Amino acid sequence: MIRYTLTRLALLLLGLLVASVLIFLTLRVLPGDVAQLIAGVNSTPEQVEALRQRLGLDQPLTAQYLEWISGVFRGDLGNSLLTGSSVADELAQKIRVTVPLGVMALTIAILFSVPLGVLSAMRRSRSTGTVMSVGAQTLAAVPVVWAGMMLVVVFAVWLGWLPAQGFPRTGWADPWAAFRSLLLPALTIGIVEGAMLMRFVRSATLQAVGQDYVRTAAAKGLTRDTALIRHGLPVVGLSVITVLGLQIAGIIVGAVVIEQLFALPGIGRMLVQDVSRRDLPKVQGELLVLTGFVLIVGFVVDLVHRLLDPRQREAS
């Protein structure tokens, strides 16, 4: 297990390094630069060139990369070209919106998808099961933007229960207000992601129903449902954990769209803005942290999976 963990950890670090090179290079392919954006459409080429020099954009690519990555190893993600503020500080600021949003969305997704998924599998031959299954298919196909807008129309505009957009300027100083402003966006992502998860839980459960050990348990006198719950669900749980890892990446992607729609000052919205402004050091830092996060989630999921699943441990 220790050897496995160490190998996995080395792979994780290598992945991050490769990602850093890819992030750096792909951003350099984009046309347009921040100096031109600062100088604007009534500037002279000389003005733009002077700005480029001041910002260090005239340096060779390798020099720029080495400076960036050596900073990262020292724990310094660099500074924004536009505002001069520290990328790490900005990230810390925006994480306060995006992480709670993701956690809430994931919680909502799990809370309704797991029980409903299992239930719809156990009732697969009845109409309730079919209705649930079709419902999940439909919900999973709904674009996040549209779902969000419908929720806003109902809960913010008609009923006036929740804010339609924005985040309290004072942040979490008023936790209730902050929570309320995240509820609709989290519901939006949670419902769409949860519907996808529900379909997965359903099919995993259906598979378990057909397994020998469930049939054996049923033959020994347990009811079919009890046999499934006692012996089938732990296996379902394991595969759900794997999918959850992927789901977290999906939630981050969802956050980019949702933060735009709900005007939330989170990482997703910051990323979109910074890319369009070509504030490359900032985008690099943001992407590296996000990539790192997804890679670490994958790492943890693998470890947990191995710890929980005796079959895998024996295999090694």
Added chain:
Amino acid sequence: MLRRTALAAASLLAAGALLLTACTGSATPSPSATSEPDPDASAVIRLVLEPSNLDIRQTAGAALDQILVDNVYQGLVARTPDQEIVPSLASDWTISDDGLTYTFTLQEGVTFHDGQELTPEDVVWSLETRKDTAEWSDSARLANVESITADGQEITLTLTEPDSSLLWNLTGRAGLILKQDDTVDYQTAANGTGPFVLTDWVQGDSITFARNEDYWGEKAQVAEVVFDYIPTDQAAVNAALAGEVDVLTGFDANLKDQVEANGDFTVELGKSTDKGTLAFNQASGPLADKRVRQAIRQAIDHDAIVEALASGQTQYGPIPELDPGYEDLSDVAPFDPEAAKTLLADAGVEDLTLTLTIPNFYSTTIPQILVSNLADVGITLEVDSVDFSTWLENVYTKKDYDLSFVLHTEARDFENWANPDYYFTYDNPEVQDLYAQSLAATDPDEAAELLKQAARIVSEDAGADWLYNGASVVAVGTGISGIPTTNVNERLNLAELTKSDG
């Protein structure tokens, strides 16, 4: 692919919009605002474009001028929304008959937000530094100023040659008065003399101003103004309907009915100097032929564009109605697809395919109309929707484009037609000469007349097409008054804004 995504998004929005209008039909008549303005009020204003940083000295962009000029930073002179030049930090001024000496009388008792007094030396330093620092925006606008001196409260600008645009330029960035050698971090903070103090900036979210309690003039009538940056129109309309904002600016006028549906908002359409400019790259290729450019102009149904936008008016030359030198030039390029076809045939052009490069934050309405109008006369238009940075590099810097659409919001920016190096690629010595004469004129009417002549030539040359002259679309909440409704994309002076509970 991009177009398909945009179309899909647009149809989704439309679906949502339909639902909204269907379900908020129970409009109550708006109560007349009879209650007293609340001096402790906080007003929330929705804006679209957030500044990338607050450095008014060298970061370009209307998003900065819109909120900071007048409200936080001031110059010797200012301009009203109707483009009239009025006193600001200078109580009055005189211009010598030869147009070479401008004398301003500086107001007494003006303080900066940090409490320090404004001195004549600050004024001299600000203007001199602006003029001498090429990296600062608009520094070239002071090129004709030879010396700036102070004698008591009298500030004197001496010019090398007359400059009819100088006073106007002083109402903008070029004339802003900063504290000499200020240590404020201009990128994230501000220190001006205006009626509002910048108190908070949550990047990616909002900017907050508080009333300047020590303001030298009449104090602001609200305690706080919050600029809420909401990028999408639908989110903004939702925010308005949910009562989270008091004023909405810069949205699609087609959403008027939605915003007004529950009676809490009134949409006002004001004039603006926004020019929806379709630039032609005429340096080489088929567009170098004036007949082809003229054909494109006559193939475009400008009235249909204005109708589709539900705001604004047509404009057939480079100068909008609010600016000096305006003239109705609709006779130069009337909508006439048959004439367009004839012009194309004369030019020997067949099966022409052109690319329209357009920044992706503009609505798809414009490209859709252009594609269909040009198809009617046999021109295939391919739309390349790019982000603004890409537009800046490919179109603005490299001039690598056929057709380009951008909304030019700046007032009095005719200079670009007299600059052959500008991305318009328009080069006519006669226009350049007329513009120079206009600048040198000491009589404003004469200056305007010369601009008018130059503008007609640009239009007759089909130097570009002007798809429309935009309107300021502002939705004002019932308790709000004193909000400017003219040219708000460029300036939003909030000195007279009031808010009451009614």
